[in-house]
Amino acid sequence: MKINWGTAIVLVFIGFISFILYFVVRMNTEKKYEHDLVTEGYYKKELAFQNEIDAEKNSKNLENNILIHTTIEGLVISFPKDKNSSDISGMVSLYRPSNKKLDFEIPISLSSSKMIIKDENIIEGRWNIIINWEYNDTSYLFKESFTY
The missing domain is CATH 1.20.5 (Single alpha-helices involved in coiled-coils or other helix-helix interfaces)
Known part of the structure; x- marks a missing residue:
């Protein structure tokens, strides 16, 4: 044929x-x-964006901002030492851009100026951390990307 x-x-x-x-x-x-690239409740978050901008501006105006570094124990978040750690409240959100099943949130409860997130909770790769915290009725917002 x-x-x-x-x-x-x-x-x-x-x-x-x-x-x-x-x-x-x-x-x-x-x-x-x-691969999930958008967070849940995207439009609801968009409506509260001005509050987020104000909180981020407050955070940048601090004399000592939050510091993040890794140790053997895990991820160490150091809050400003000039603030009374027992009066700090808020939420730490860890967001994994490549897999939303790995995202988690931890409430802030401090006895010292440092908070440790255990090593077993974080796997290797790129993470976005958002720390939304409040001190004396003033909101602060810290955002950073890091590779663990």
């Missing part, structure tokens, strides 16, 4: 479309290819 050039072009198009559809279906159905 001899195939003319018109039939060959149609067969190539069908093969190419089948190839593309195979990968589209595979990427949408397999769990290992899930």
Whole structure:
């Protein structure tokens, strides 16, 4: 059987479309290819954006801001020493851009100016940390990206 050039072009198009559809279906159905790039409640967060800007400005105006570093124990968050640590309240949010199942939040409860997040809670890779804290009815916001 001899195939003319018109039939060959149609067969190539069908093969190419089948190839593309195979990968589209595979990427949408397999769990290992899930990548969440947007946080939950995106629009609700957008409405509170001005409060976030004000809190971030308050944080940048501090003489001593929050410091983050890693040790053998885990991630150490050092709050300003000129603030009374028992009056600091808020939330520490760790956000993993590549997998929202690894995201978690920890409430701030301090006995000293340092807070330690244990090593077993954080796996290697890129993380975004957001520390939303309050001291004497003033809100502060600290954001940073780091690789653990």
